[in-house]
Amino acid sequence: MTSSLSITLIAFGIIAALAFFTAAGFRGSGKVADYAPNLSKYRNDDDLETKTLDRTLTVAVLIASLLTIMIPLYYLGEQERQEGFVEEFDEVSVERGEHLYEEFGCGNCHGVDGSGGAASYVEKRSGINVTWTAPAINNVFYRYDDEEVRYWLIYGRANSPMPAWGLEGGGPMNDGQLDDLIEYMHHFQITQSEELQAIEMNINSSLSRLDTSELLVENEIARQKELIQSVVDAPGKLPIVQKAVEDVSVLLSKEGGIDTDEDGLSDSTETELSAYSSSVSEVLGTSILNLDPDNEESIPGRKDKSVASGYLSQLESELINITIVAEGYDKFIKEAETGLAFLEKALEEKLWEVSFDEIADSTFDGDLEKAKRAVGLFNAYCARCHTAGYSAGVAYTKEIASGGLGPALRAGRANIQFKQREDLIDFIVKGSVNGKAYGVNGVGGGKMPGFGAVLPQSDIELIIDYLRGMTPDA
Ligand code: HEC
Numbered sequence: 290m291t292s293s294l295s296i297t298l299i300a301f302g303i304i305a306a307l308a309f310f311t312a313a314g315f316r317g318s319g320k321v322a323d324y325a326p327n328l329s330k331y332r333n334d335d336d337l338e339t340k341t342l343d344r345t346l347t348v349a350v351l352i353a354s355l356l357t358i359m360i361p362l363y364y365l366g367e368q369e370r371q372e373g374f375v376e377e378f379d380e381v382s383v384e385r386g387e388h389l390y391e392e393f394g395c396g397n398c399h400g401v402d403g404s405g406g407a408a409s410y411v412e413k414r415s416g417i418n419v420t421w422t423a424p425a426i427n428n429v430f431y432r433y434d435d436e437e438v439r440y441w442l443i444y445g446r447a448n449s450p451m452p453a454w455g456l457e458g459g460g461p462m463n464d465g466q467l468d469d470l471i472e473y474m475h476h477f478q479i480t481q482s483e484e485l486q487a488i489e490m491n492i493n494s495s496l497s498r499l500d501t502s503e504l505l506v507e508n509e510i511a512r513q514k515e516l517i518q519s520v521v522d523a524p525g526k527l528p529i530v531q532k533a534v535e536d537v538s539v540l541l542s543k544e545g546g547i548d549t550d551e552d553g554l555s556d557s558t559e560t561e562l563s564a565y566s567s568s569v570s571e572v573l574g575t576s577i578l579n580l581d582p583d584n585e586e587s588i589p590g591r592k593d594k595s596v597a598s599g600y601l602s603q604l605e606s607e608l609i610n611i612t613i614v615a616e617g618y619d620k621f622i623k624e625a626e627t628g629l630a631f632l633e634k635a636l637e638e639k640l641w642e643v644s645f646d647e648i649a650d651s652t653f654d655g656d657l658e659k660a661k662r663a664v665g666l667f668n669a670y671c672a673r674c675h676t677a678g679y680s681a682g683v684a685y686t687k688e689i690a691s692g693g694l695g696p697a698l699r700a701g702r703a704n705i706q707f708k709q710r711e712d713l714i715d716f717i718v719k720g721s722v723n724g725k726a727y728g729v730n731g732v733g734g735g736k737m738p739g740f741g742a743v744l745p746q747s748d749i750e751l752i753i754d755y756l757r758g759m760t761p762d763a
């Protein structure tokens with residue numbers, strides 16, 4: 290408000306001054322000079338020192354007073370104006386960030402709202418295509434600062450599904466785009482109390498994963514066996530799919546005949562196609578069509594003609610898949626069997642197991658609840674970086690705290706790095722700082738998150754006592 294007023298005043302002043310000088314230029318221009326201007330007689334001293342001087346001084350005083358009023362007025366509006374700019378700029382930045390989040394599919398892995406999700410990834414030890422857990426990032430600024438988040442965005446996380454996004458890391462985004470993305474991520478953070486309320490749920494789900502571990506691995510084994518079977522079946526299936534693609538193409542290109550429902554497919558084509566789809570469905574695992582020659586939409590909302598061409602596309606993509614598998618048969622069968630052996634060994638070894646009784650006895654004076662909570666917390670908040678294979682799933686999980694992206698912490702190693710319990714607490718609360726020393730011989734990379742805004746001190750202490758109480762591996 291005040292700023293537009295002062296701009297108006299300034300503009301008004303400039304126009305007035307221009308008018309004044311223009312008028313002065315025209316004054317006296319009507320007369321024809323008798324002498325050259327420098328030779329003509331000018332006004333006398335009296336006139337100059339009284340009337341002219343007074344008038345000039347009055348104008349000067351007026352302009353000075355106008356400025357005296359305008360400058361503070363302008364200044365008063367300035368801050369508001371600048372804030373307006375920043376706000377507008379932020380909003381635009383958030384909007385651009387949102388587009389980037391959508392365009393680059395962050396939501397496919399981290400959830401549309403950033404609440405976490407999963408990604409398909411070939412696990413390195415087993416060669417199995419697993420569902421890798423992608424962490425929630427609608428809370429990421431409670432554990433990392435902007436620069437640390439920027440690091441993960443630029444370089445991604447090697448050996449995980451998280452790609453590099455920054456140009457320096459080989460990704461597509463420049464600095465400005467990363468700024469926008471970070472701005473947008475700030476925008477969708479949950480509140481701290483929501484983050485704290487999630488603690489019990491996080492603990493429960495990590496404990497229930499432990500409870501159901503064996504079942505989860507058994508299911509994976511069953512899936513792997515199905516995969517092997519599908520590879521084994523591929524060469525036999527290949528000619529059948531090839532023939533089906535041919536037969537259905539021929540059927541669909543047939544012209545003429547009676548077409549009762551006038552949908553472009555003759556009655557005989559509809560009947561024959563339905564019968565055909567049912568005859569191959571078991572061998573090929575393709576769908577069964579039930580086209581009604583009297584109805585152009587045998588499935589309400591879908592034209593029979595498009596159902597029929599959809600069926601042909603289904604067969605064609607099946608043909609592509611089966612050809613690939615059949616041609617690479619030896620390689621696929623070997624990979625799938627190596628995977629199965631890996632899973633069976635995992636089920637035998639059960640490296641994910643922890644003994645709550647032992648932990649309770651060795652560390653928590655027999656308090657089983659504390660032992661469970663400590664393990665639940667560790668698995669919910671630390672395991673994805675400090676236990677090998679944790680994010681890939683139970684079958685890939687090595688011994689608790691065996692080390693992954695972060696160092697191994699098992700076997701009482703925390704006591705080697707941190708002599709004092711307080712130092713360890715302090716480190717977990719604040720996390721690491723890039724280039725800064727920690728513990729006895731640690732150097733931070735800014736990669737260890739701080740948990741001071743995420744977990745209450747009592748829970749942090751529980752985790753720490755658990756880590757410190759771990760006995761060295763035999
Ligand atoms: C293909 C899946 C995938 C895509 C796409 C993806 N991420 Fe990730 N992201 C992950 C996974 C998985 C992790 C955790 C890696 C691990 O297990 O160590 C991760 C980690 C992160 C982290 C570190 C969080 C932490 O606390 O460790 C941030 C921040 C992040 N991603 C942001 C993004 C943003 C922003 C985008 C979009 C530009 C994005 N991610 C796209 C899978 C993905």
Ligand code: HEC
Nearest residue numbers: 670671674694695696703706721731733734735736737738
């Ligand atoms: C996003 C991955 C990540 C998560 C989650 C994580 N850490 Fe770390 N942690 C690291 C990394 C990486 C380091 C090594 C320091 C660095 O590079 O900044 C580290 C270092 C440590 C160290 C020092 C180990 C040593 O010997 O130098 C301790 C102790 C530790 N973390 C405990 C924890 C605990 C407890 C939790 C859970 C509350 C946790 N971390 C969660 C990544 C993580």
